[in-house]
Amino acid sequence: MLIIGEKLSIIAKRVREAMLKRDKAPIQEIAKEQWMAGAGMIDANIGPAEDGGEALMEWMVTTIQEVVPLPVCLDTTNYKAIEAGLKVHNNQWGRPLINSTSNDPERFPMLELAARYNCQIIGLTVGKGGLPADAEERAAIAAEIMARAMEYGVPLEDLYLDPLVLQIATSQDHAQKVIEAIKMFKEMNDPPMKTVVGLSNISNGCPKQLRPVINKYYFLMLLDAGLDAAIADPKEMAEAMEERPLFEKVLFGDNIGDPKKEMVMKKTIDIILGKTLYAHSYLEM
Amino acid sequence: MAFVAPKETFSGKVFEVTIGTDKAISFGGENVLPFHSFEGTVPHRPVIAYEIQDVPPEDWPETVRSVYEGVSSDPVSWARFCEDKLNAKAIALRLIGTHPDRENKGPEEAKKVVSDVLSAIKVPLIILGSNHVEKDSEVLVAVAEAAKDRNCIIGKAQEGNYKTITAAAMAHNHKLIAMSELDINLSKQLNILITQMGFPKERLITDPMCSALGYGIEYTYSVMERIRLAALTQNDAVMQPPLLGDVGTYVWKVKETQASETELPSWGSLKERSITWEAVTAAAMLVAGAELLIMRHPEAVVAVERFIDELMQ
Incomplete structure (x- = not known):
């Protein structure tokens, strides 16, 4: 299981300010924390970065790799910024990962970069129009992305399929559809395709104290389905791995000798599987 | 072997709610999808309440305003007209005149209107605010007290004001409408928050927010x-209160109930068109699951009652 540390994202105020000021200290501190917590790769999300994206990505990659011996996941829609990041990436710590291509023709050039720089790439299973309706649609888009990757000369072993996790608070039925999609992706090739998710989006819009609960248990259910990688909070994921044996027991209906924890797990499983309608206070019911 | 139609049965059941005192009426209580009496029990037909308001209906389109000409200048005579002449089974009094952008009437005035109307009618009363979050919490608290012991429905409690309104409904033994804006998860959340205050879920009515045909x-x-x-299928207790379709107020705002025949000749008779618009919107709400409707035009009400007759057979 590869955990790609999600914390270096332009969405976070502290990170955004550090990016603007080119202040290395907070970036490196967050990168190190994630590495220590078990991240195997660090995501550098610079947003669309239309102005100065190249310089920013270059700075992010070098700043991160100065202190952390890990590869970087280059996260932006700006093609040139990705290329700038790839040029300075230190492959001694592993191959970089492009985040991402999709079935939208505007994102095809990312595959060209992946081929040229011999790196890995995420294929987000969305097309040009709207979100996929179900697991089957995700699989159909995945097949197109796989064909496109081969066309561009990207080996399928270097492609991570991403089924696109949606918010459980507004799209509850998709939680299960994404689990199904992971299973389907794995069967689309031999050796099985690699899979990745942007995990924390599942709990986007949920109350703050609920977010780690949903993130962790959703992650464990995706693991059972065969997930290979997650862009996530490495600390939360480490906790999830510790809880895994108990969680598996609860999934199989066994008693874990901790009624409170068991209840939280059971209720969250029911929400993820759509057996109970989601509400922000579902744990209190 | 004879053909046996498959039946779908459910573990859950909608709460049965009774409102009013003298001429009390009940709705809800079914354990099947709307009108599926062949699969289980449908103890009550849906209830249609006639909408009246505390100020003359100058903003209502002519087609529906004219029905109440001569009585609508006074909420008491309007309410009596609905009960005596239209055989209303319930009346919904909307205190629209309390809205700060309207007549901005105060809680005391609202209280008086409610008391006067209640002493003039025997059928159950639904008391609605002006849908102004802050003002409703003042007004509904005052009128809940004025209506005590009459087993009314008050509303609508929303995310921004449910605490005070719920407390008032609880203190004076009323039923309560919980309204959220077209979001099933927020609807559930509001019902949870209200019940966490100690308000019994069996006395709630859920309003997921209505909208008119075409809108x-x-x-x-x-x-x-x-x-x-x-x-029904998940036996989710906070989702078991009856559902409200607040039809009239949405329908009589849309172009189809206002545009004249000269303006849009191809749309046909305004009267027929607008009454049909209200009836069709209401019918759709019933089929979707509403047990309580609030409507305006008597001819639309008659049409929907007939629709219910047929579906209840």
């Missing part, structure tokens, strides 16, 4: 349908 009715329909399915 987003499919959203209301889908939310209602999913709430009903959660109540």
Whole structure:
């Protein structure tokens, strides 16, 4: 299981300010924390970065790799910024990962970069129009992305399929559809395709104290389905791995000798599987 | 072997709610999808309440305003007209005149209107605010007290004001409408928050927010349908209160109930068109799961009652 540390994202105020000021200290501190917590790769999300994206990505990659011996996941829609990041990436710590291509023709050039720089790439299973309706649609888009990757000369072993996790608070039925999609992706090739998710989006819009609960248990259910990688909070994921044996027991209906924890797990499983309608206070019911 | 139609049975059941005192009426209580009496029990027919308001209906289109000419200048005579002449089974008094952008009437005035109307009628009363979050919490608290012991429905409690309104409904033994804006998860959340205050879920009515035919009715329909399915298939207790379709107020605002024949000749008779618009919107709400409707035009009400007759057979 590869955990790609999600914390270096332009969405976070502290990170955004550090990016603007080119202040290395907070970036490196967050990168190190994630590495220590078990991240195997660090995501550098610079947003669309239309102005100065190249310089920013270059700075992010070098700043991160100065202190952390890990590869970087280059996260932006700006093609040139990705290329700038790839040029300075230190492959001694592993191959970089492009985040991402999709079935939208505007994102095809990312595959060209992946081929040229011999790196890995995420294929987000969305097309040009709207979100996929179900697991089957995700699989159909995945097949197109796989064909496109081969066309561009990207080996399928270097492609991570991403089924696109949606918010459980507004799209509850998709939680299960994404689990199904992971299973389907794995069967689309031999050796099985690699899979990745942007995990924390599942709990986007949920109350703050609920977010780690949903993130962790959703992650464990995706693991059972065969997930290979997650862009996530490495600390939360480490906790999830510790809880895994108990969680598996609860999934199989066994008693874990901790009624409170068991209840939280059971209720969250029911929400993820759509057996109970989601509400922000579902744990209190 | 004879053909046996498959039946779908559910573990959940909609709460039965009784409102009023002298001429009390009940709705809800079914353990099947709307009108599926062949699969289970449908103890009550849906209830249609006639909408009146505390100020003359100058903002209502002519087609529906003219029906109440001569009585609508006074809420008491308007209420009596609905009960005596139209055989209303329930009346919904909307205190629209309390809205700060309207007549901005105060809680005391609202209280008087409510008391006067209540002493003039025997059928149950639904008391609605002006849908202004802050003002409603003042007004509904005052009128809940004025209506005590009459087993009314008050509303609508929303995310921004549910605490005070719920407390008032609880203190004076009323039923309560909980309204959220076309979001099933927020609807459930509001019902949870209200019940966490100690308000019994059996006394709630869920309003997922209505919309008129052609103006987003499919959203209301889908939310209602999913709430009903959660109540029945998942036995989700907070989703088991009856559903409200506040039809009239949405329908009589849309172009189809206002545009004249000279303006749009191809749309046909304004009267027929607008009454049909209200009836069709109401019928859709019933099929989606509403047990309580608030409507305006008597001819539309008659048409929907007939529709219910046929479906209840």
